[in-house]
Amino acid sequence: MKDNQAQAYYTKTKTYIPYRSPYDPCPPIGVKYYSTPPNLYLGFQPPNLQQFPPHEALKKGTLWPVFYDYYDNPYKKGGR
Template identity: 75%
Template sequence: MNEKHQKSFTTVKSYRPFHSRYDPCKPIGVKYYSTPPNLFLGFQPPNLQQFSAKEALKKGTLWRFFYDYYENPYEKKGR
């Protein structure tokens, strides 16, 4: 991977649905979807960094790489 691509990597992707000028409804705007981190790892390498047992129960996974915090992109910031 080049350096520019690494800085722009995110598990939240977005797209803008097609909107025809003849469509009677107003445009939807940008749609967002989340991709899980395990899609970007071909196999689980040995010695991955782990959470403590208590923290792993809260996060739902033992391995830090597989933890995916979900932040709702549709919520307005600054409320």
């Protein structure tokens, strides 16, 4: 797999365009987005992973930064 293909494969947000029939009376939906969790790409949890401080881990919902996955709304106007 080429580097740019591998990089696209390991992104957290993926996109696809739903099929639209030529006879469909509805307007096309366009691009749809979905998010993949970080644990999909990690496999087994390696020992001695970096950890958040306890107060930050409670806010983020996980003790390990590698498993932290914030939600970034792709449909939000203006974006980041």
